[in-house]
Amino acid sequence: MALKKSQRSLKRWTAQKWDYVTKADKKKPRKKRGRYLPASVRKSLTSSQKAYENRRKRKASKAGKQFAKYSKSTRKKVRRAR
Numbered sequence: 001m002a003l004k005k006s007q008r009s010l011k012r013w014t015a016q017k018w019d020y021v022t023k024a025d026k027k028k029p030r031k032k033r034g035r036y037l038p039a040s041v042r043k044s045l046t047s048s049q050k051a052y053e054n055r056r057k058r059k060a061s062k063a064g065k066q067f068a069k070y071s072k073s074t075r076k077k078v079r080r081a082r
Contacts, residue, residue, distance in 0.1 A: 016040070016081060021050045031061045038081045041074070049074065 034054030060068030
């Protein structure tokens with residue numbers, strides 16, 4: 001039996017190995033966590049880009065927002081990874 005569209009999407013998503021940019025974020029409360037990105041994107045970001053993305057995400061979370069926009073360079077990388 002063929003997979004439904006939602007099942008195929010979830011299968012692709014798990015194959016991308018998504019995780020937090022920094023390993024320490026797993027232990028922090030949700031509001032203090034940083035970005036959650038695929039492995040290919042995490043490896044391609046510089047340390048300053050990772051720090052910037054984490055600051056941006058934490059600022060949005062503190063303001064009560066669930067989503068925070070990616071920077072232009074990160075947005076391109078995430079789009080390619082999907």
